[in-house]
Amino acid sequence: MQPSLGMGFSFSNAANFSWQPPAEKLFDELTAAPSCINSDMCLPYTIHIARKLNIPCFFLQCFHNLQADNVVENKAPESEYFVLFGIPDKVVISKAQIEHLTDKRWKHFIDEYVANSIATNGTITNFEELEPAYARDYKKMNNDKVWCTGPFLVSNKASTTVDRAWLSLGIEASKSGLRNMDLRKRPIM
Template sequence: MAPGHIIPMSSLAGLFASHGVRCTILTTPANDHLIRRHTTGIDPPIELLLLPFPSTEFPNQSLSDASNSTMRFFRSLESLRDPFDRLLRDHHPDFVVSDSFLPWTADVAQNAGVRRLVFQTMGFLPLCMYEMLERSNFSYSPNRETIVIDSLPGRVTMKVSQVQDSAMRRNDFSEFYERIMASEAESYGSIVNTFYEMEPEYADHYKTAMGRKAWHVGPVNVMNHLNEKDESGCVSWLDEQTPGSVVYVCFGSLSRFTSEQLREIAHGLKDSGRPYIWVIENRVGEEEETSNL
């Protein structure tokens, strides 16, 4: 899928392996090198099995190919259903851990008699908000500037401009997200890449008020890199800042911005007067745009 999902999933497998769990990662050939880079040296070793990707529409077998056709990419992933089913029946795993954006894996696992855990790359707050917004069916009005989610701790207020389109107008992603929620309800539980101290009230709300079985195990990438040197100086710089003062900005590996948009974001961060860390993917052909920020 995307590096922002593949890398945490690889780190999660490493975390399991560190507790003596035998892990196998299923992926497509184009993601082979990325996963091996993040799992090499883990003991016990993680087995990697490759599933041929039937679709020719996305040659890199990645969401990076699908900036304008994300839903077509998600649908193309269902072509992996049959080979995934065969591997489950051949290997008889105790559990399947699959990304939330692969809802069809719940059906396959259930039919094969294997329990499925959902891996959530986002934290509890966005998980709660996504579901509340999708279920609220509030109507969009051009005169409406904000919405309030009273059912969440802290009475969350959002600008309408911050709400995803699928919550305001029914579209392809609305239907897809309904499948995601249905598959999560059928699954054994969720593994969430966050930690309790960061959002305790939303972790509790997700488990109690929403009735979801979930484990917070994050941030998973830290667990496999505790002994690495801080070559970028990022951690030492953070240690010098006032607690709770740093703004962290990351739009994920799927976002696409023009040079003008990147410059506006940079100006906004600088003008805020707050210390910040902004994560930008340095894509091939875009190095000059990001280096000049």
């Protein structure tokens, strides 16, 4: 955990400048070509690697919506809550909760993230059948270049039977389970 926003910015900058060359080298040396990069907004250099390899790279939709809605400049007082637009569920946040977006040191980072996330193919770690509205909206945002891969917990061969049993409880039970799950613990069947 970083003690301050400034430290987080310094760490992110250092990570992106120092980790990109060895990461590119690693990808170049892989004997089996990767088919996707799962990353997040804190490692934007992964988008450049994904473009170079012509493979999809996953980024987050909510952050894109915050930027597209120009929330930081357009929303009222710090303490006033508002609904985040562009997602199927009602998500209420305050400007104070996203105040770090107003830090000028993050502007270049955020702008690069938004430009890159729009320009890349999207892989969503979700089932299209579980949350079709999110998949549909993400497809709109990425010009239909979206692949829903399902939660990675399903790819763990050691727990495939347990995971499939849990998911086979049905869409509503699975949604409820996902909302209430402590992601640090495995589902117990």
